[in-house]
Amino acid sequence: MHSQKLRKILSVLTQIIIYAILFLLAASTLLPYVLMVSLSFMAEFEMYQLPPKFIPTIMRWSNYIEMWQSQPWGRYIFNTLFVTVVVLLGQLLLVAMGGYALARMKFPGRDFMFKVFILFMMLPGVVTLIPGFIILNSLGWVDTFMALIVPSLGNIWGLFLMRQYMLSLPGSLEDAGRIDGANRWQIFWKLILPLCKPVLATVGTFTFLSMWRSFFWPLIVTRSKEMRVIEVGVAMFSSQYVTNIPAQLAAATLSSIPMILIYLFAQKWIVQGIKMTAGYDR
Amino acid sequence: MKNTFFSSKWSRIFIVALLILALSTVAFGKTKLRVTTWEGAEGTAIDESIIAEFVKLNPEYEVVYEAVTDDRYYQKVLTDIGAGTPPDVVLLDAEMIPKFFEGNFLTDLAPFLSRLAREGFSGSNVYEYFPVLVDIARIDKKIYSIPKDTSPMGIFYNKKMFDEMGVPYPPEDGWTMEQFTETAKQLTKDLDGDGQNDTWGFAFPSWVGIVVPLLWAGGGEVFSPDFSHTSGYLNSEINVKTYQTYLDLLKAGYAPTPQQASALGGSSALFYTGKVGMVLTGRWFNISIKGQIKKGLDLQVGGATLPFADINRKDTVSYLSGWSVPSGAPDKRGAVMLAAFLSSDLAQRKRCLEGGLAISANRAVAQLQGETDPLDAAFIKMLDYSRVPVGSQTKFYRPKFEDLWAEAFDKINVGGESLKSVLDWMASEMDKAIAKGES
Numbered sequence: 001m002h003s004q005k006l007r008k009i010l011s012v013l014t015q016i017i018i019y020a021i022l023f024l025l026a027a028s029t030l031l032p033y034v035l036m037v038s039l040s041f042m043a044e045f046e047m048y049q050l051p052p053k054f055i056p057t058i059m060r061w062s063n064y065i066e067m068w069q070s071q072p073w074g075r076y077i078f079n080t081l082f083v084t085v086v087v088l089l090g091q092l093l094l095v096a097m098g099g100y101a102l103a104r105m106k107f108p109g110r111d112f113m114f115k116v117f118i119l120f121m122m123l124p125g126v127v128t129l130i131p132g133f134i135i136l137n138s139l140g141w142v143d144t145f146m147a148l149i150v151p152s153l154g155n156i157w158g159l160f161l162m163r164q165y166m167l168s169l170p171g172s173l174e175d176a177g178r179i180d181g182a183n184r185w186q187i188f189w190k191l192i193l194p195l196c197k198p199v200l201a202t203v204g205t206f207t208f209l210s211m212w213r214s215f216f217w218p219l220i221v222t223r224s225k226e227m228r229v230i231e232v233g234v235a236m237f238s239s240q241y242v243t244n245i246p247a248q249l250a251a252a253t254l255s256s257i258p259m260i261l262i263y264l265f266a267q268k269w270i271v272q273g274i275k276m277t278a279g280y281d282r
Numbered sequence: 283m284k285n286t287f288f289s290s291k292w293s294r295i296f297i298v299a300l301l302i303l304a305l306s307t308v309a310f311g312k313t314k315l316r317v318t319t320w321e322g323a324e325g326t327a328i329d330e331s332i333i334a335e336f337v338k339l340n341p342e343y344e345v346v347y348e349a350v351t352d353d354r355y356y357q358k359v360l361t362d363i364g365a366g367t368p369p370d371v372v373l374l375d376a377e378m379i380p381k382f383f384e385g386n387f388l389t390d391l392a393p394f395l396s397r398l399a400r401e402g403f404s405g406s407n408v409y410e411y412f413p414v415l416v417d418i419a420r421i422d423k424k425i426y427s428i429p430k431d432t433s434p435m436g437i438f439y440n441k442k443m444f445d446e447m448g449v450p451y452p453p454e455d456g457w458t459m460e461q462f463t464e465t466a467k468q469l470t471k472d473l474d475g476d477g478q479n480d481t482w483g484f485a486f487p488s489w490v491g492i493v494v495p496l497l498w499a500g501g502g503e504v505f506s507p508d509f510s511h512t513s514g515y516l517n518s519e520i521n522v523k524t525y526q527t528y529l530d531l532l533k534a535g536y537a538p539t540p541q542q543a544s545a546l547g548g549s550s551a552l553f554y555t556g557k558v559g560m561v562l563t564g565r566w567f568n569i570s571i572k573g574q575i576k577k578g579l580d581l582q583v584g585g586a587t588l589p590f591a592d593i594n595r596k597d598t599v600s601y602l603s604g605w606s607v608p609s610g611a612p613d614k615r616g617a618v619m620l621a622a623f624l625s626s627d628l629a630q631r632k633r634c635l636e637g638g639l640a641i642s643a644n645r646a647v648a649q650l651q652g653e654t655d656p657l658d659a660a661f662i663k664m665l666d667y668s669r670v671p672v673g674s675q676t677k678f679y680r681p682k683f684e685d686l687w688a689e690a691f692d693k694i695n696v697g698g699e700s701l702k703s704v705l706d707w708m709a710s711e712m713d714k715a716i717a718k719g720e721s
Contacts, residue, residue, distance in 0.1 A: 043574065043579070045554040045555070045574045045579040045581075048547040048552075049555065060577075070324065134366075224347070235352050236349065237322055237323055237351075238351050239322030240603070241566035
């Protein structure tokens with residue numbers, strides 16, 4: 001009786017400790033974000049007050065007005081949204097077709113091609129930066145939507161994910177389709193693709209997030225303000241010697257809203273994506 | 283009838299086509315110029331208004347303004363150059379000029395400028411700029427950059443804090459190391475009696491960009507005159523004595539340790555919260571100060587010189603940013619015209635006098651600036667004795683010297699090594715790098 005009580009107390013204590021650790025981890029993850037939002041309403045000198053204040057004494061909405069008026073944010077949002085949506089649709093189509101070809105079709109060099117793709121995943125981005133830029137320049141695509149969209153259409157990580165998923169689908173499905181007179185495209189489009197919704201959602205979610213956050217490539221391949229994207233706009237509040245921290249935090253807060261919404265609606269696919277690619281880096 | 287060139291049908295078509303082409307060139311054939319800068323949103327708005335004026339005056343040109351604010355600015359510029367599509371005009375930190383010069387990436391602007399100056403083109407007359415700034419942009423009598431604006435290194439002090447503690451302001455025309463030490467001591471206080479300092483005299487200067495002028499102000503040098511070595515200069519007795527004075531003040535608690543400063547938000551935070559009385563930095567700090575005052579911070583700031591070993595031998599450095607034209611720019615005259623216009627009287631007034639973004643490189647505009655802002659006036663005076671930064675004279679400064687200094691300071695601050703041994707080590711490493719040509 002006594003030992004049962006002790007066990008119960010121990011179990012409750014363990015639960016409390018686990019929850020306390022989880023709470024601390026969650027708080028440490030959320031704190032920087034909360035701080036970013038809070039600081040975006042302060043003047044710079046208020047950020048340095050001791051003891052630090054987490055809730056602004058005065059809500060300085062003027063930081064947001066200053067941020068909004070200083071740059072063409074409407075244009076940046078349109079560019080980011082347009083590029084993200086086009087890349088998202090293009091990537092999903094391409095990785096699905098590519099994954100299908102690599103998983104379900106037999107042709108010479110298929111496995112070698114897959115290995116080459118995997119090899120390319122390991123190349124650091126900086127290696128392909130100048131060659132990529134030269135190609136775009138020779139095509140006359142620098143400072144156009146083509147430069148922002150076309151190089152992002154390929155997604156080896158997504159291709160890999162699709163291939164692996166399609167390999168797990170039973171071959172009898174395709175046989176049944178063939179018996180019913182479906183051609184290769186119909187089998188892919190009407191039989192295989194609908195079954196790949198979970199993996200398509202995962203790839204789509206990650207693509208959206210990575211395109212929304214993309215910074216360095218758009219910085220390199222765009223020149224005019226008209227072609228810039230949100231993340232580049234956020235960086236515009238830092239000049240060589242001075243950073244307008246409140247305005248930059250206001251811009252960062254605004255730019256994070258779509259990502260938070262996406263996370264709220266698509267957290268299932270994000271978690272699934274992390275599980276499916278455990279051990280692989282994008 | 284004799285069949286002349288003009289009477290043939292095809293010749294007439296050819297001539298008409300040529301005329302149409304020529305007319306269409308006049309009407310639509312604008313030359314495109316691209317200018318790349320690191321300006322943020324505020325600077326961009328000003329630059330764009332300057333460019334609008336340029337285009338109005340020179341309708342044959344169309345200008346694309348490219349602002350790259352990230353710290354990968356130079357990576358972006360070099361990617362453009364590497365890809366064979368350099369911008370026509372590029373904003374360069376003077377300390378990058380030797381690197382770009384070595385890569386043969388820059389155009390000598392001198393012949394273009396003298397021609398434009400004869401035509402009375404604003405911004406092209408080098409005599410309108412502070413001589414030291416033109417010297418910064420000069421290599422072997424060639425000019426590789428048109429001065430845009432400048433930032434001498436000096437001291438910002440919190441007048442309110444000085445007043446509350448009854449400490450006299452630093453003298454306007456320079457002060458000695460002893461006076462600086464005394465002031466720092468008077469500003470350091472344990473206000474609540476807990477045995478810990480609550481205010482300090484100054485934020486400790488550990489950044490290489492301020493350390494070099496401090497060593498100069500102490501009477502030392504860091505490189506030999508021909509920049510072939512640093513031993514005997516960087517690790518000289520005088521430099522050890524100068525910097526040791528600052529380290530002693532740090533050790534005695536008259537400045538927060540770099541770790542404390544970092545934990546409290548850095549030099550700016552310490553200054554704004556009245557924790558330190560003095561910050562040793564460049565004029566660019568004034569932009570942030572003005573911004574804070576505008577947002578309601580109760581702050582009054584004065585400007586002072588760096589402390590000198592000898593009041594009759596003043597020294598500081600003035601950092602410069604300027605407009606350069608890459609050697610691959612197709613329309614060099616047009617590019618130099620734009621570069622000059624971006625530093626013209628109109629541009630300087632918009633950027634410095636109205637925008638307050640920097641100290642104008644143009645002497646006349648800087649004088650007007652000094653009349654409207656006493657804090658700027660203190661820094662403008664420093665241009666009379668400012669020296670050319672080491673980094674704009676030798677490629678071995680950036681990043682080699684800068685990186686080695688960061689390592690050296692860690693050895694002193696974290697490793698507890700003696701200043702003399704660390705400077706000996708750094709001088710030897712620098713000399714080895716120079717001998718190998720490693721920059």
